[in-house]
Amino acid sequence: MSKIRVIARLDVKPPYVIKGVHFEGLRKMGQPEALAEKYYWQGADEIFYIDAVASLYQREILFEYIEQTAKSIVAPFCVGGGIRTTDDVARLLHCGADKVVINTAAIANPQLIRDCAHIFGSQCVTVSIEAKRKGDGWECYTDYGRIPSGKDVMDWVKEVQDLGAGELLVTSVDTEGRQKGFDVELMAGISTIASVPVVAAGGAGQLEHIRDVIKDGNVNAVCIASMLHYDRITIREIKEYLLSQEIEVTL
Template sequence: MMRLIARLDVKNQFVIKGIHLEGLRKVGDPNQLAKAYYEAGIDEIVFIDAVASLYNRNNLFSVIKKASEEVFVPITIGGGLRSLADVEQALDAGADKVALNTAVILEPELVKKVAKRYGSQCVVASVQAKRTANGWEAYMEAGREKTGLQVLDWVKRLQDLGAGELLLTSVDQEGTKSGFDVKLVEAVNKAVSIPVVVSGGYGQPRHIQELLEVTVPSGVCFASVLHYKSTTVETLRLSIEQSEAN
């Protein structure tokens, strides 16, 4: 069964949402939303510090600490985690997994270090992908900075380094509610054997169907459709069950 994951992008203690990771609007309190999604039956929750790269640090540890006292599903934290010490602080605050992007682009061996100390299951390699003329390029710093890395080459390397899971965000589709980048998900799913979680683009049930007709990721992140109450966890699960049955 594909996992339903709530994604909470946080800026200055507020959950925010934008389009293509830009034009951010406040939508609510992260702990209130996390608790509501947990009580509604979500499988996992991902907290991302949306402005960590500006301050070179993650500011969500207090949020995670409170969430871990009220939410009893796996919690992933990402944004601004640059070292083993940052990862240790995140796990001590109550996170189960850490999502790493910019730090591991700058220092790929960090994946290996975290996996060796805490296990591969702790390491979520976050990949922010943008379409190019001949594929996809990986970006860092919240989708603002090019890396020159081809996504399919990069995800294979991340797997080889010890990442236990991928958080694959289509920057092109993020916040648009116009559907997933199905070709991207399919290509990455074929390139690696570790679980792939998809983020960016969901807007209506047919988008799940279009995705599952081609490839089956391990999980899908939902953000604005939950934040703005245009759907529910129960409805999303029903859509997935129906699509999987077909």
């Protein structure tokens, strides 16, 4: 097993980091630059910054908040929300992002994934999949878990890999924000067919949830939000627990 990455996820509705349940009922948690710095010093392996409303409101990416957040951390910084073109990606890299997260625009225009991979390399392109259970499978959603796309999740995983995606950020719309555990079955299904790293998001409420999604969901990284935002635990404590469970992490 490679070292598991423990990622702090900031869902941002500028100027605040917000948190909801099932992506709804958003609460203010703090300012992105302050939280990014806090989780950086706690030992976060990466920081994900997702603008929660840019796609939904169809507004421009607010680059100044991203640059401000990037300034305080010497660690990997991944940014998403509202990316529509390769120019957006270039501007984000020049604001301090190392990777970008694309969902809505990729579903509307899958070619964007290929274009980004060609210009910036696959390692720079994380495709976000917002999955909601439907029948025996899962359906992809867009616009922060609001709009069903009609695409089957497993088909989409194969398609985006072929287009050059370098990582998958998988959020279960069903478990997101409830703090009752990840959708382990979804993660395991995706990990089985994925040839790129899989990052699990949506549902961590207890340490056991994190262990289970790593061991049974076979993911390469986990995104943590609520547990951190409510100061229930630190990244360091999560990592110490994972080590005690014989899961490799960096301290």
